[in-house]
Amino acid sequence: MxxxxxxxxxxxxxxxxxxxxxxxxxxxxxxxxxxxxxxxxxxxxxxxxxxxxxxxxxxxxxxxxxxxxxxxxxxxxxxxxxxxxxxxxxxxxxxxxxxxxxxxxxxxxxxxxxxxxxxxxxxxxxxxxxxxxxxxxxxxxxxPQAKTPAELNSLTNREYEILHLIAKGMSNKVIARELNISDGTVKVHVKHLLKKLGLRSRVEAAVWMVNQQGGKL
Amino acid sequence: MxxxxxxxxxxxxxxxxxxxxxxxxxxxxxxxxxxxxxxxxxxxxxxxxxxxxxxxxxxxxxxxxxxxxxxxxxxxxxxxxxxxxxxxxxxxxxxxxxxxxxxxxxxxxxxxxxxxxxxxxxxxxxxxxxxxxxxxxxxxxxxPQAKTPAELNSLTNREYEILHLIAKGMSNKVIARELNISDGTVKVHVKHLLKKLGLRSRVEAAVWMVNQQGGKL
DNA sequence: ATGGGGGTACCTCAAAAGTGGTAGTGCGGT
DNA sequence: ACCGCACTACCACTTTTGAGGTACCCCCAT
CATH class of the missing domain: 3.40.50.2300 (Response regulator)
Structure with missing residues (x-):
């Protein structure tokens, strides 16, 4: 050859x-x-x-x-x-x-x-x-690690935590169980985090987050 | 130094x-x-x-x-x-x-x-x-480019198309307008594609898809 | 032609998601 | 001590989703 x-x-x-x-x-x-x-x-x-x-x-x-x-x-x-x-x-x-x-x-x-x-x-x-x-x-x-968009900094710990779980595809109920809080409370956090990030739904949030993380890397 | x-x-x-x-x-x-x-x-x-x-x-x-x-x-x-x-x-x-x-x-x-x-x-x-x-x-x-999971092949064109749009964070209604079909029909496709992929919600589908695509890379 | 799959549309129904507001607790800063 | 913020919880209400089902059309393959 x-x-x-x-x-x-x-x-x-x-x-x-x-x-x-x-x-x-x-x-x-x-x-x-x-x-x-x-x-x-x-x-x-x-x-x-x-x-x-x-x-x-x-x-x-x-x-x-x-x-x-x-x-x-x-x-x-x-x-x-x-x-x-x-x-x-x-x-x-x-x-x-x-x-x-x-x-x-x-x-x-x-x-x-x-x-x-x-x-x-x-x-x-x-x-x-x-x-x-x-x-x-x-x-x-x-x-992916290096950049931490300004938007992320505006999130509280809880919001950030929940955003991560959303980015895993979890529902409010599952997230609630995971964090030992009520699903109503989860909704509150989701509401806030969506507003802060300027997004319209948890799906957008999930996509956004996965991209931030660089996906599976 | x-x-x-x-x-x-x-x-x-x-x-x-x-x-x-x-x-x-x-x-x-x-x-x-x-x-x-x-x-x-x-x-x-x-x-x-x-x-x-x-x-x-x-x-x-x-x-x-x-x-x-x-x-x-x-x-x-x-x-x-x-x-x-x-x-x-x-x-x-x-x-x-x-x-x-x-x-x-x-x-x-x-x-x-x-x-x-x-x-x-x-x-x-x-x-x-x-x-x-x-x-x-x-x-x-x-x-990311190389692999085309078997699951994706089982999807019809329409389903695949809609999966892409879900992975952009779009709602059924928006997807419907985008494709000029009724949102009820979009639901049907979403239902089918979720079943085929073994996923439980559009959020999971979005996350899955974004990861398949290798995110922004 | 008969059947099957894909695509479309419509219906119902239950669950999930999202919005608005009120409210209690605890903590750090002035 | 007081204020603001994060976190929690609950309520009411609307919208969105997803799971059933039926039905029609079109095309292609047996």
Missing amino acids: SEQISSVMLVDDHPLLRKGLKQLLALEDELEVIAEASNGQDAIKLAAELDPDLIILDLNMQGMDGLETLKRMRDEGVTSRIVMLTVSDADEDIVKAISNGADGYLLKDTDPEVLLDQIKKALDGKMVLSEAITQVLATALRR | SEQISSVMLVDDHPLLRKGLKQLLALEDELEVIAEASNGQDAIKLAAELDPDLIILDLNMQGMDGLETLKRMRDEGVTSRIVMLTVSDADEDIVKAISNGADGYLLKDTDPEVLLDQIKKALDGKMVLSEAITQVLATALRR
Whole structure:
């Protein structure tokens, strides 16, 4: 398998960068650049036609950006390995890219040798991430804890407690038993917490809370 | 700052590993091991008393495990940098550790030099993660997309559509207007979808759905 | 064509949720 | 000592939900 020649497609709106990348990849006999595209539309078409083993996709492109291109490719059923290449280390982009099916996220300022190494790893089926990305990724996971929206601070302990239980799907009656208070009292707290949060129902409260918590994470 | 001596506390129920780690850290003049603990209880107490710059915490301990210890330390207001050290690369642990305030997650089979290097990075305020961890982390982020629970397939289009709207916090009436059907009909769909999913209320459905979607990620 | 599933609508009924108000207790701050 | 706030409880009342059931339409598969 490692002896097989892998087909690679480059997508970047900077011809110069494509050239450089191509030269880099040429260092490896088992890598062959079979296509290049300078925009998302062409890339999607070519990807569907040629089904390359690997697609190296620039995140910051004019017109349809890399993220959108990525999404559409996956929608079209492209199963190639896709590695995002970018100057950006904006956390949202990373999370979105991976969520949308990217197999790697590399920075353009990465040392060429390392870059080549990572690209080969990506072809091996591994998820490759630039060193600097790791921290951002971790921070993204951590985020849920970090931010405590102002709204939450306005809640009393009891209200906060009850909000949590609502976010578990519990009814007023169950919450009442859980906290050893009357269900009428629970209603009072729910009423107050809804007002403070500017929500219209416990369902909205539950959804809001689950999102705050970052769901199952 | 880099010239200052940093205090380190080791927490691991294997004396041998503590010994080895201590020797490793002794190689660096600016690192001083000021305390050791072999269980969570002691660790929490010592951490609160000594407030070390860095705590190296074993994840797999008997009794109170590392994750629980981590949580309680943070609850107690311990602000030290805390790095988890472990043999496990179970994704849940990683995500939980970081979510609960760990500043790093290192594997015990890491090359000692690298380990030392990472520990120093951690003291510098960086988030340190073992190479192998990165993939797991990325996979964790990706997970939401991948799985499509069997329950969801049993839903009809209409039911699925309505489930989505419930997960936005909408009431039957609002959903009805949104879909141009009567609210009575919405009720029917809700009833069916609750039965199929084995849930007891729209709140549970909303929470369930939001979690399936992976929340805002 | 006959049957079944999905979608729609309507009915009834009981339970749950939400709104308004009153009111007692306990606690921390002025 | 007094005030405000959190927490508790109860009442009355409206709206929303969810569980039954029946019924009609449409489409597709046997």
